[in-house]
Amino acid sequence: MSAQVVQSGSADKPAALSTVKRCLFGGAGAIAPLIVLAISVDPKTVFISFTIIVFAGYAVKATLLFLVGGFVGFLQRNESDEFKCFIMGISAPALITTYAASGAHAAPTDQIDRIIPTISVELTDLAFGEDWLLQFKRGFSGSNPQTTIAIVGKTKDELVARRDAAAITLYVDCSIQGKIINQTAERGFDEASLRDRGLSSDTIVVYPPWDNNTFFVLLKLGPPSVAVDYLNVIRGPIDVSHYTVINQAQGPEILDKALKYMDISYLPPDFAINLVRNIRPDCVWNRGYSR
DSSP: OHHHHHHHHHHHSOOOOOHHHHHHHHHHHHHHHHHHHHHHTGGGTTTSSOOHHHHHHHHHHHHHHHHHHHHHHHHOTTOOOHHHHHHHHHHTTHHHHHHHHHHHTOOHHHHHHHHGGGOOEEEHHHHHOOOHHHHHHHHHHOOOOEEEEEEEEEESOHHHHHHHHHHHHHHHHHHHTTOBTTOOSOOSSOHHHHHHTTOOOEEEEEEOTTOTTOEEEEEEEESHHHHHHHHHHHBTTBOOOSEEEEESTTHHHHHHHHHHHSOOOBOOTTHHHHHHTTBOTTOOOOTTOOO
16 A cells, blocks of 8 residues: 555656757756847947857857756756756856956956056157157158147156056046946947047056156147147046147157146045045956947
8 A cells, every 4th residue: 555655656757858959948048148138228238339259158058057057957856846957056156257257347446557568658759759660651741740748646656657648548448438437328428439430548658768766657648639628528537638639740849848847746545545445346448448
């Protein structure tokens, strides 16, 4: 009699899902959040400018998520409920997103450390001197291009100057991406369009020939026609009240006079830290690329 009860109980227990079904339901669960994002968020971010390369990257991400979810489903050998496999698949991408977040959403201070090696420190004559090719182009084209230079501040420590310049680089790049805290969406113009018109926003450190122990942090903003409006955008966290327009032929001379006679303030010790506090955590340095 008891043997019959046991047999009856085993007959009522649902059979475990096949390996293929477990993998499919787990994979479907893994890409379910991606589908929601594709409908609601991604059209304004990932696919705002569609290219085959962007689509390829998106497809690779979806494939990896499906494989991870499928692997989690594969491990559930005794699972008989399709919905449970699906739910387990949804939680599986955390293995990937946690790793990605550690790099993509790195703290601004960590990103500064990656930017510092890209900041050049040069004598003003070398940074803005006119080499033979530029001289030839000036003679051939009959033009003497102008560049607006914002002198942000100075310091006696080269490493501090490079760090402050790196913080400015990150801040400006995040501003172009629209990822500054309390940054309004409607500012009267599009920073990306200004970049297309020549906005540079390159940050460098220079020292003049008459004082090689003082390092000046400069922000190169490109032609005056696009620089003036942009100065009003970054004014505040960054002091851009001291700026000058130099031309290609006389760049070092004009800049040297500005550095010598303008009342340039020393950068505060906590300049970089205070500046990056204005940056949203989701901003990743994009080397100035805005589209």
